[in-house]
Amino acid sequence: MYKYLLKPLFFLKKPEDAHHFTVDLTKLTFNLPLIGSIVKSTFKLEDKRLEREIFGLKFKNPVGLAAGFDKDAKVVDEMAMLGFGFIEIGTLTPKPQDGNPQPRLFRLPQDESLINRMGFNNGGVHEAVERLKKRKSTVLVGGNIGKNKTTPNENAIQDYLICLEALHDHVDYFVVNVSSPNTPNLRDLQEKEPLKQLLQAVKDANLLKPNPKPILLKIAPDLTDGQLDDIIEIVLETKIDGVIATNTTIDRSHLSTSKNEVEAIGAGGVSGKVLGKRSTEIIRYLSEKSNKAFPIIGVGGIFSAEDAIEKLEAGASLVQVYSGMIYEGPSLIKKIKKGLLAHFSQ
Numbered sequence: 001m002y003k004y005l006l007k008p009l010f011f012l013k014k015p016e017d018a019h020h021f022t023v024d025l026t027k028l029t030f031n032l033p034l035i036g037s038i039v040k041s042t043f044k045l046e047d048k049r050l051e052r053e054i055f056g057l058k059f060k061n062p063v064g065l066a067a068g069f070d071k072d073a074k075v076v077d078e079m080a081m082l083g084f085g086f087i088e089i090g091t092l093t094p095k096p097q098d099g100n101p102q103p104r105l106f107r108l109p110q111d112e113s114l115i116n117r118m119g120f121n122n123g124g125v126h127e128a129v130e131r132l133k134k135r136k137s138t139v140l141v142g143g144n145i146g147k148n149k150t151t152p153n154e155n156a157i158q159d160y161l162i163c164l165e166a167l168h169d170h171v172d173y174f175v176v177n178v179s180s181p182n183t184p185n186l187r188d189l190q191e192k193e194p195l196k197q198l199l200q201a202v203k204d205a206n207l208l209k210p211n212p213k214p215i216l217l218k219i220a221p222d223l224t225d226g227q228l229d230d231i232i233e234i235v236l237e238t239k240i241d242g243v244i245a246t247n248t249t250i251d252r253s254h255l256s257t258s259k260n261e262v263e264a265i266g267a268g269g270v271s272g273k274v275l276g277k278r279s280t281e282i283i284r285y286l287s288e289k290s291n292k293a294f295p296i297i298g299v300g301g302i303f304s305a306e307d308a309i310e311k312l313e314a315g316a317s318l319v320q321v322y323s324g325m326i327y328e329g330p331s332l333i334k335k336i337k338k339g340l341l342a343h344f345s346q
Contacts, residue, residue, distance in 0.1 A: 305339020
């Protein structure tokens with residue numbers, strides 16, 4: 001129904017308008033008793049073989065919702081009804097910020113991809129905390145944290161620590177996001193020394209808590225092998241709990257959409273099907289080079305069960321979807337789980 005009825009209607013709207021409409025519609029309809037029950041029964045698929053225990057957390061299944069869809073924790077309970085094993089909110093920053101000027105989200109239907117330059121638009125970490133206090137579902141939630149655009153890099157650590165402090169009692173794991181291409185100079189924090197200092201500071205603050213949470217690092221797909229070697233070294237040295245591979249890419253060389261159309265869109269990170277191959281390459285590189293020393297969450301270009309299996313076989317412990325759900329619909333989550341069960345039975 002989604003691909004032939006709802007998707008064409010959503011795609012008539014501007015991408016960001018369609019997103020807000022989807023979030024509002026989901027919140028309104030999924031909380032109606034009859035519809036909520038139908039949604040749960042339609043998308044439910046639980047099986048012991050899908051369960052995972054990663055960095056000390058028990059996941060009902062390995063399929064998660066990537067950060068960016070529910071930045072402000074508005075529909076955590078509703079997304080849980082779709083059968084996700086975990087949901088990542090954010091990226092959240094200490095202060096609310098509008099993000100970059102609109103338009104800032106673009107579809108590339110020919111490539112089944114998206115370009116975005118959202119710029120960490122969110123209502124601020126404290127607003128999200130108030131929503132998380134009211135959530136009812138038991139789905140695992142990750143908190144993806146970043147710095148405000150106006151915060152200079154030399155003061156970035158403080159922003160991440162503010163977010164850690166605010167969210168600590170309300171999420172199950174943290175993701176340090178230094179890999180978005182849409183906040184000026186943010187990716188400079190991926191350089192070896194700044195990154196090591198940031199992760200160590202977050203790790204130390206986390207360990208002071210009575211119930212420390214897993215800390216993960218989200219990396220860009222545009223890193224060189226040498227930079228990936230640095231990532232492995234830093235992860236092992238700081239003893240953080242894992243890596244999310246990958247964020248959006250600034251590489252547009254694999255797009256089949258016309259060059260003029262892409263150039264007219266302007267700056268932004270590419271997600272979707274064209275990211276799949278590079279994301280998997282990075283997962284495999286990190287896994288093999290580190291001798292599987294830490295868990296990896298694979299994200300980028302997952303549009304089918306086969307895509308998810310490819311990432312898991314490359315070395316990922318869990319996977320996340322976002323763009324794939326925009327193009328394939330929410331049934332993608334159950335399809336992946338069914339595909340995994342069939343794969344396990346072979």
